[in-house]
Amino acid sequence: MNANIPVLFRSYQSQETHSGCKIWEAARATSALPTFFKHIEIGNKQPYIDGGLGCNNPSELLIKEAKVVFPNHQIGCLVSIGTGQAEVISIRTPGFFQQIVPTGVIDALKAISTDCEATHEKLSLLFKNSPNIYFRINVEQGIQGIKLSEWEKMANVEAHTMQYLKREEVGVKLSLVINTIKSPKAQLMIEQFGMKKFVM
């Protein structure tokens, strides 16, 4: 249950694939946000909690994994989609029962949004000299106050997302994403990404 060591649930074969893991178990483990749901145990009684605790923006992890799975390949396009969260999803005013959650967990949750943007900044730097490969799409304004559990506010999420998509610069970015995916021009070998810069 060490939130600092992310576990990847893979749908493909690799040395670390959890071979007996079921789809529902993986979905359940990645939803096990503390204060929302109990953790889940998979396989040899290993407890899992949601990766949002330590690894909410998995872009760096993805590049690391791609290096192993696709050696000697080039990166054509990397699209990172945010959830529009500029603050903690749920823990704003802890109720009585949530107060039993260790403050360390709450501090970790508060750090998530900063962590996401920090990862984005790092990747932007990494791709600085290779334009039009890395794209970040994130509804920056409007849906940050909506909690994960507020299913009845889905219409608000949709409205803010449509508004974001209508923005001039977002439209330009999306056209670029589509063109890049359709005909990738990348000349960057995946090995060229200096992973030493990454603090995993």
Next chain:
Amino acid sequence: MLGRLRMGIDTAIDAYNSLTQQVFSDQKRWPGDGRFKATKLEEVIKSVVQDITGDPEELLLEVGDTSVCRM
């Protein structure tokens, strides 16, 4: 939903809306270890998996051609 179950985008949005409504409209009376019922979440996820694959216990690991989408 999109990657492993290969659901279409509209189908996935509908399934997600239905899932969140079922799971989050049902708070636990005594929320000791989480405010919402993990058993309810499991039940709803399994029903989505069953609808798409026919087996609620379908494995995450895909056999055959996985080059289309790995996740």
